Amino acid sequence: MENEVWDELAFLDYTPAHFAHYEELLERHPEGHLCMTDAETGELVATGMCVPLNLANDAALPREGWDWIVDTASAQKGHFANIIGALSISVPEAHRHRGLARDLVKAMAVVADLHGCSGVIAPVRPSGKTNYPFIEMGEYVAWGDDRGRIFDPWLRSHVAAGGTLRGVCDRSMVVEKPIEFWEDWATVESLSRDGSIPLRGGLAPLRVDHRKGVGSYVEPNVWVWHAV
Numbered sequence: 001m002e003n004e005v006w007d008e009l010a011f012l013d014y015t016p017a018h019f020a021h022y023e024e025l026l027e028r029h030p031e032g033h034l035c036m037t038d039a040e041t042g043e044l045v046a047t048g049m050c051v052p053l054n055l056a057n058d059a060a061l062p063r064e065g066w067d068w069i070v071d072t073a074s075a076q077k078g079h080f081a082n083i084i085g086a087l088s089i090s091v092p093e094a095h096r097h098r099g100l101a102r103d104l105v106k107a108m109a110v111v112a113d114l115h116g117c118s119g120v121i122a123p124v125r126p127s128g129k130t131n132y133p134f135i136e137m138g139e140y141v142a143w144g145d146d147r148g149r150i151f152d153p154w155l156r157s158h159v160a161a162g163g164t165l166r167g168v169c170d171r172s173m174v175v176e177k178p179i180e181f182w183e184d185w186a187t188v189e190s191l192s193r194d195g196s197i198p199l200r201g202g203l204a205p206l207r208v209d210h211r212k213g214v215g216s217y218v219e220p221n222v223w224v225w226h227a228v
């Protein structure tokens with residue numbers, strides 16, 4: 001299901017942290033795999049993935065968001081875990097807008113409680129930001145809708161599930177690859193010029209640099225804290 005839901009965003013599999021450790025974390029922490037099934041049909045309708053890690057009491061949540069959780073959980077191997085780091089929630093198109101993802105966020109808080117952890121930290125990928133890649137994340141997060149609610153639906157869901165916003169992690173997922181790598185995801189036909197180019201599914205633009213021969217994608221996310 002993760003592959004199906006994330007297919008459009010497969011470039012995110014190439015952050016060094018994801019590439020090096022994600023599969024290993026899946027293997028090591030089966031307790032962090034959450035699967036939601038339809039009670040009548042048994043059909044899988046949503047999945048979540050989270051991992052245990054240790055965060056010092058006074059430590060600030062870092063700019064490196066998602067990549068930092070993966071690197072840290074991989075290095076710590078679950079020792080002295082006091083917090084759960086959320087890595088993904090996946091709901092296929094057919095099952096969206098029913099509150100399933102919101103329930104999975106709450107389920108992660110239950111996992112935290114069961115393991116004696118004080119909460120869940122989530123580097124959230126605001127789903128509506130794909131339509132505004134050139135707006136700074138800090139500005140986007142402050143937007144409200146015409147009913148005075150948080151504008152972004154996925155951030156709104158996290159808050160509805162009891163989360164509190166803890167600031168932007170502006171280097172949450174960083175992918176730097178040769179320019180040709182990006183051709184499948186670029187929304188313009190040619191990447192022949194330097195500059196900032198929107199990507200399908202990207203929350204920020206790709207920066208193309210022909211002198212170095214690389215395209216760099218630096219994804220900003222938003223830290224959300226769910227206490228248990």
Ligand SMILES: CC(C)(COP(=O)(O)OP(=O)(O)OC[C@H]1O[C@@H](n2cnc3c(N)ncnc32)[C@H](O)[C@@H]1OP(=O)(O)O)[C@@H](O)C(=O)NCCC(=O)NCCS
Nearest residue numbers: 088089090091096097098099100101102125127154156157
């Ligand atoms: C982001 C994603 C997980 C959201 O999934 P979802 O199940 O549609 O999300 P939610 O649980 O937040 O849905 C809640 C919405 O459904 C509606 N809803 C309908 N019935 C509901 C119910 N019984 N309970 C709660 N909400 C309900 C709510 O109105 C709410 O919308 P609102 O905030 O505008 O009122 C999903 O779009 C997805 O998998 N995207 C691709 C991968 C991704 O980006 N994952 C997140 C990054 S980690």
